[in-house]
Amino acid sequence: MQEVLNKISNQINFHRMSTRKIGKQINTTHVTISNFLNGKSQMRSNTYGELLKEVFPNDVTTRRMCCERYFSQTDKPINKRLAMDYLAVHGEQELLKQLVDIEKTSHDKDNREWAYVYELIYLRNKGELSGKKLQKRLHQAKKEIKLSTTEMQILFEILSLFATADRRNFKLLNDTAAILLEEVDSISDPYLKLSFEYKIKECMIQGLLMSGEVEKARTTCHEIINREELRRRFPMIVATAYGTLGESYTFESFETATHYINQAIEILEKKLNARMSLRNDMMVNTIEFLKIMWKVGLNNVHPIHIAEKAYLEIQLGDNEKAIRMLERLKEENGELSAFQLYYLALAKNDKNLFAESLNKFEQLGNIFYSQLPKKNLGII
Template sequence: MGRLTLKQMILNKCEEERGLAGRLAELSGYNSGSSLMKILKDEKKEFAKFYGLVKIVRYLFPYEEKMLLAEYAATLDPKKQTARLMLEYLNINHLNEAQDDLISKMANCSNLESKEYAKVYEIDRQYVKGELSFNDAVVNFSSLQLKYTETKLIADIMKSYCYLDEHEYNMIFKTLSPVENLFSEIKDEYLSSVLYFRYAILMVGHYVRKQQIIKVRDICWSLINQSNDEYFVSFAYLHLGNSYMVESYDKSYNFLMRGYELVKDKHGRIEFGLRNSINFVSNLWKKDTVILDIKSENVSDVHEVAFYYIQHDQFGMGEKTLDTLNFNSLTLNQKAFHKYYRGILNNSMKDFTDSIKYFKQSGDFFYRQLPIMKLKEMNLPDCVLEALAE
């Protein structure tokens, strides 16, 4: 006998436990247990309420949720709405094999809306897999001729993730500021809420860099309290931890570790961001709580290894590590950190002022305070420090 379908698994649970169908109907937004049972008994009928399905699976099978929904994705009609919503679920949960399979089916189906969804998510997958460079991905997203509000919003959010990877926070703000009013046009509860959480997390990254710290913390706690998704909660802990980085090692490290434990070995992009921030705050406060990757050639990883050596008085190794990077190929934000590390290494006023310049050009006013603090230690006049802080 083959494996039971997801519908049959839910149906069996309902038949085993009296009153469960009614509770699941209330949880998932159906009018009654009988209306839910009709959907469950007909394998050809799709769930009209996708978020309801997610809630049911999360309630009944909390440890198998992602596996079961990935398997269910393979059974969906690529021309229908459930497949389009499932694509976002698979993407946000990094169920890559199932996502690639569904993208392929949707790209080759006859439904124009499904084909449009497939185009957007395919660019994101190609970028994440390294098949597209940052510049090519941004160009491809910007070149899309999209008809539907949902796909326009998804494309702008995906493009903003590209900017996030390059620390181009001004471009995130420029891309997402015009889309805030689009969420009210999205009728599906699941897609609207998930995309709004994505939007909020990306905008919080911008607010951190603009030193709008109270706003950042309010938004992060709101996300932590509202979302059941470990992806969004971990992102909120990332920004919450970053907001305390200069102020308090203990608060920063503890929030970052809460996020890291949620997504360790699960979510590549957010796991990397949390690990990078844990390394930075540990190095900044000269603690040994780092999670370094000394073999990585990623710029942020190389910088954190160098920073570790410098903060532990291994100046030769620190300089050698920094020298492995081509300064001219770095982004403005990466140049700012690079010059900050050089400034500590060489006790160089010139490197610190260069760091301030690059932070300012990248739109990062939060981390710009670090080289300013170093210049203050060098007894620069307050009037000069105030001018640099403007």
């Protein structure tokens, strides 16, 4: 670990950085930084992560190495727990898995519980566990771990919230999020309180938007975007807020929608890890969808998914090709989604299919995108 401390100190000295300024930026004191670098004391894992961002702003490889060394060697149980959350929030999946595997056999029972739950977060972020499967694992977990701390009880409920989001049950999501935000106030640790609060709000903004509460969604997005410390501490959550804010203008303004989504892409486009890369691709796909819907530069649009390729063909005027693509998709999957039914209805100009699409959107509680078939049915 001394090698890492020397590396940080040398970087600070070489670039003549002020530990006083760094401390102010990351909400700690220059004395805390000096004592840590001199090996006199340990530093909270989240503060250590922020220190590395200041000292090595453009060197994610070095930051990753430094995190791996410190998070595995710190002997304070709370530091291990903070590290698990810090790595999860920043999308550092492999480092999170390494730490989780170590803490599964920790002598500290709280750390063993955290490792159990953060493994579920790891699996969800990897796309291996979501929706009903995640809910089932959570039900099973209640029999296996005690959830002995307030933080763990709330985190467990946040994971249940994630499962609700995966299942697209937006009304339940909104109701649960409102309750959880009140419970977060009982968390004493300032970092965990902030982290958990914005995990909930990250879910909530999508729930509000999809359930048709557009202004509430926008207000919460702006709150996230305008809180400066979140840009430094939780960049992926800020990117989600920009993306959701842009999406909220889908039916109002192509320019406004793409402006905000491009702000999200600016945060994500460095693709520092696989999770950021995936989130970036999702934002790019949303812009492709908007271009198709608004008929902007259609000859330069390259959608990934077959359904959106069919939508593009419709907007280019080749309805027959789109119908063949969508019917092939139905054969492969057994049914069409609400969006795919809408595309087929467009291609066939079929009011019954528009009504079927609307029904599917409403079953999901997706009031926002139900505007698509509603416009064609003359409802709005």
